[in-house]
Amino acid sequence: MRLPVDECLPELALVLEKGENAVLIAEPGAGKTTRTPLALLKEAWLDGQGILMLEPRRLAARSAAAYMARELGEQVGETVGYRIRMESRTGPQTRITVVTEGILTLMLHNDPALIGTGLIIFDEFHERNLHSDLGLALTRQSQQLLREDLRILVMSATLKEGPVSALLGGAPVIRSQGRIYPVETRYLTERNETPLEVLVQRTVLGALQEHAGNMxxxxxxxxxxxxxxxxxxxxxxxxxxxxxxxxxxTQEQQQEAIKALPDRQRKIVLATSIAESSLTVEGITVVIDSGLRRTELFSPRTGMGRLTTVRAARDSADQRRGRAGRTAPGVCYRLWTEEDHRQLKEETPPEMLEADLAPLALALAVWGSPPSELDWLTPPPAGGYAGAVQLLQALGALDEDGRLTGAGREMAGLGLHPRLGRMLLEARRLGHGRLACLLAALLEDSRQLRLGGNDADVRRALAALLAAERGAEGPGAGLTAPGGPAAAAELQPLLRQSRRWAKQLGAGPEPLPQVPEAEAVCGLLLSFAFPDRIGQLRPGGRYLLSGGRGAALPAASPLAGSPYLVAAEVDDEGTEGRIVWAAPLEADHMETYWRPQMKESKRVVWDEATESVRAWRTVMLGAVVYQETPDPKPSREDVLQALLGTIAGGGIGLLPWNAKSRQLQARIQFLARYAPSGDWPDVSDESLQRQAAEWIGPYAAGFRRKADLQKLNLVQMLESLLTWEQKRQLDQEAPALIQVPSGSRIAVVYEGPQAPYISVKLQEMFGQLDTPRLAFGRVPLTLHLLSPAARPVQVTSDLRSFWEHTYFEVKKDLKGRYPKHYWPDDPFAAEATRRVRPGGK
Structure with a gap:
């Protein structure tokens, strides 16, 4: 059967013959994955060399290899083979090897020139996963520096070809037009809140009645x-x-899902994005698309990921739609409206922007080039990459200067996440290498393989896998995968991979421990992989992780109450992470293996309860306080800094403020606003807090308690902040006391909305014609005039106007209430008095 891509393959072969690189854009169903490698295999420019084709998923890699082998009338492993994690089927005659992208990175590390390979094909590149971006960057540099004859072909259905063409030196773009069969697209007519499973049920039933074929x-x-x-x-x-x-x-279950049923029996395949590209589910004519995808968003800030469900982008929706037109005319039901479709993102974000970059940083360290020396479609984000480097340093893969260590090189060769690589190396040193390989295999599939209920205890799963390796029954029956008990066959890939790692480590001959011993060291092994997730129990049953993040166990978890645990997986959603998988860390393991990594520090802090500075010797593993004991002899400098720091942090109220010192503070602030010179000190509470070390430090040596602070003379200390001229101006233009006509010296209040003001009996102001003025004559003094009983009578800042207009009304009232007192008819000429009448009468 002719496929659309066949029409453009001669042009593609010619382009690759004349140049180094090319980009092939072919819509879903065009046949690019299986036809292109076979068509190019006999080209003279390959000169007998092999072809590597990268697929983003294991199932797609197997399926593509199997299809091409059938086309040649051969078995997989002859001319066409594949290499994926946990599995390899190649032979001496293999010339087309389908691999997943992580395999390419390992191959480049072992042989940067890729001797024997003439063409590398990056299939379904629009998926933009981390390994494909890294693989293309490394391959491009290898081509530029080591292998001018190496060809690179990037293939996709929905990729924007411009950027990748430019990255490949202006590579020609070849297009394969059209699908084999048309696909009708149907949308919801309106948005609704129907649960997804109900919407799927309803759509499936309608499609079964209206259309033939599989779904x-x-x-x-x-x-x-x-x-x-x-x-x-x-x-x-x-x-x-x-x-x-x-x-x-399992591979068998996946193959069963994609093949057609006998006797025209119809099939409804419920799939994740695994079926989005690179494989054909036979007989599909109807696609029902939820429009959702699950992705892990990694946070460089916390070093944790959060599994979340988001809207698929339009390029992903187009890929899914194309599945319906592979073998016959089809229809695609999109479970969203056309209006919603117009609002979708055009492209799925590259994994580079969402993923944990530690594997990429380690791969680049092995390669010997920093990110800046490589060509990227999307460069690694600076923050995420810096966090990845810090993690690798914590794991011992990089030294303090960021250079690769021997352990780091060995970790990279294992092909695991660096965390798991570190665990295997440390476990080998302790004689638990083989057990750690089982644990690593388990953790690599931790999102898919899970114990039921709220049991977050890794030990149960490890015990089950250990039992399966021993070929025993019993505990293994408790291990479940999604949908029910895990058959022994489902565990075999994990067991095979653990054996490969054990062989690489040289741990293959190690005897496996019994279950109690395995469970006892499980937390220790995890701690080597997750040193930033060693958790300490806090009040309330939650945990503080050594990386500084808070985390909580599921309700009723059997791990609850463990003094220490290691969180192998944390869903970092919300203000506190949710521990998904963990194991307890024994106290003696904490002391033996992690005590040397802890940092001892002195902590000198203000204690609110005792109102004094307390000193502690603290031993910490990251944010976890492992041990804390009183320090009876802290240095005087540390104590002073703690005291001053408390005041600077808002403890200004610890100082012995009184009316006189507060008035002085207010006077300085008042005059600073009006003084012709702008170099007056800022003595506000906020400023005094910030400058605690400067103005309090010289007076507080040896102080440790609040009682010590009460010895301070704040008036003297505030005055010391002023120059001699400022003191003179302060006494003259913002005096503490004002002498009134009666001879009394009245305190001036410089705080409040009417400041500055004095409160004085009206009779003491007789003979004063005008209101006193402060601040170089710019501010009138507000007068709170009082009755003989010291009750408010009038507030004024214009004394002359009061005498002329208001006094006579006030006099009538006061004379009636206080007849014995002196109430002159002419306040301007009257004698002021502090008594009932002038002269003491």
Whole structure:
């Protein structure tokens, strides 16, 4: 059968013959994955060399290799083979090797020139996962520096070709036009809040009546697949069989899901994005797309990821739609409206912007080039990359200067995440290498392989895997994968991979420990991989992780109450992470293996309860306080700094303020606003707090308690901040006391909305014609005039106007209430008095 891509393959071969690189854009169903490598295999410019084709998923790699082998009438492992994590089927005659991108990185580390390879094909490059971006950057540099004859071909259905063409030196772009069969697209007519599984059930039933052929339903994850299965099991599907398809299934189960059923029996495949590209689910004519994808968003700030469900972008929706037109005309039901579709992102964000960059940073350290020396479609974010380097230094993969260590090189060669690589190396040193390999295999599939309920205890899963390795029954029956008990076959890939790692480590001959011993060291092994997730129990049952993040166990977890644990997986959502998988860390392991890594420090702090400075000797592992004891003899300097720091942090109220010192503070602030010179000190509480060391430090040597602070003379200390001229101006223009006509010296209040003001009996002001003025004559003094009983009578800042206009009304009232007192008719000429009448009468 002719496929659309066949029409452009001669042009592609010619382009690669004349140049180094090319970009092939071919819509879903065009046949680019399986036809292109075979068509180019006999080109003279290959000169007998091999072809590496990178696929983003293991299932796609297997399927592509199997399809091409069938086209040649051969078995996989002859001319066409594949290499994926945990599995390899190649032979001496293999010339086309389909690999997943992580395999390419390892191959480049072992042989940067890739001798024997003439063409590298990056298939489905629009998915932009971390390894494909890294693989292209490394391959491009290898081509530029070591292998001018090496060809690079990037293939995609939805990729914007301009940037990748430019990255490849202006590589020609070849297009394969059209699908084999047309696909009708249908949208929801309006938005609704119907649960997804109900919407899927309703759409499936309608499509079964209206269309022939098999169905492919795209759902974001295993949980949604299970819910949809339950809903579909409750209705009559006219004999159609419901089949799940996701990454955690065995190879046999996945192959069963994608092949057609006998006797034209219809099939409904409920799949994650694993079915989005590079493989054909046979007989599919109907696609039902939820429009959702599950992704892990990594936070460089916390060093943790958060698994979340988000809207798929338009390029992903187009890929899914194309699945319906691979073998016949089809229809795509999109479970969103056309208006919603217009609002979708155009492209799925590159994984580079969302992922943990530690594997990439280690790969670049082995390669010997920093990110700045490579060509990227999307450069690694600076913050995320810096955090990755810090983690690698904590794991011992890089030294303090960022150079690769011997341990780091060995970690990279294992092909695991650096965390797990560090765990294997440390476990080998302790004689637990083989057990750690089992644990690493378990952790690599931790999102798919999980114990049921709220049990976050890794030890149970490890015990089950250990039992399976021993070939025993019993504990292994408790291990479950999504959907029910895990058959022994489902565990075999994990066991095979653990054996490969054990062989690489030289730990293959190690005897496996019994379950109690394995459970006892499980937390220790995890701590080597997750030194930043060693958790200490806090009040309330929550944990503080050594990296500084708070985390909580699921309700009723058997791990609750463990003094220390190691969180192998944390869902970092919300203000506090949720511990998904963990194991307790024994106290003696904490002391033996992590005490040398702890840092001892002196902590001198203000204690609110005792109102004094307390000193402690603190031993910490990151943010975790492992040990804290009183320090009876802290240095005088440390004590002073703690005291001053408390005042600077808002403890100005600890000082012995009184009316006189507060008035002085207010006078300085008042005159500073009006003084012709602008160099007056800022003596506000906020400023005095900030400058505590400067103005309090010289007076507080040896102080440790609040009682000591009460010895301070704040008036003297504030005055010391002023120059001689400022003191003179302060006494003259903002005096503490004002002498009134009666001879009394009245305190001036410089705080409040009417400041400055004095409160004085009206009779003491007789004979004063005008209001006194302060601040170089710029501010009138407000007068709170009082009755003989010291009760408010009048407030004025214009004394002359009061005498002329208001006094006579006030006099009538006061004379009636206080007849014995002196109430002259002419206040301007009257004698002021502090008594009932002038002269003491």
């Amino acid at each position: 492919l339903v795209f759902l974001p994850g295993i949980r949604e697949i299970r819910r949809a299965e339950q809903k579909l099991a409750a209705v009559d599907l006219a004999g159609a069989q419901v089949v799940p398809l996701y990454g955690a299934m």
